[in-house]
Amino acid sequence: MYFVTDIRLSNFDDLLLSVTIPSDKLVRRFQYLCKDIETFNEVMTVACSFHPKREDLIDRLIKTTKSMVQDGTDMFNYKLPVSGDDVMKTLNIGPSVEVKEYLNKLLNQAFLHPHITKKELLEILKFL
Numbered sequence: 001m002y003f004v005t006d007i008r009l010s011n012f013d014d015l016l017l018s019v020t021i022p023s024d025k026l027v028r029r030f031q032y033l034c035k036d037i038e039t040f041n042e043v044m045t046v047a048c049s050f051h052p053k054r055e056d057l058i059d060r061l062i063k064t065t066k067s068m069v070q071d072g073t074d075m076f077n078y079k080l081p082v083s084g085d086d087v088m089k090t091l092n093i094g095p096s097v098e099v100k101e102y103l104n105k106l107l108n109q110a111f112l113h114p115h116i117t118k119k120e121l122l123e124i125l126k127f128l
Contacts, residue, residue: 021057021060028075028111032078032107075110078114080103080121081121082106087102087103090126091126102125
């Protein structure tokens, strides 16, 4: 678990150094990277000891995350409803690095709109 926390904490350090007030999209991206609430909580605990001057930001992240969990807009254990096969079929392309790039762009849309459906993502894909 410590290895996982180290990786997540590295991403969290970038977040702490880059923002004063994190956007919902950024919070959801971090939740996605943590994978589950237990890892998120562990990272928050470790972060408090490493970044005592950013405790206000850490508290804000925790409160925002609790709110997102309550209203079902968090990204813990999130699985993008679109697959690489869906991307290739929709765009009529073969396996390539582009497929991963398109999936990342769609994932960014999900961070903005956590209830987005597969149908909506495939429509967006046509315009990327």
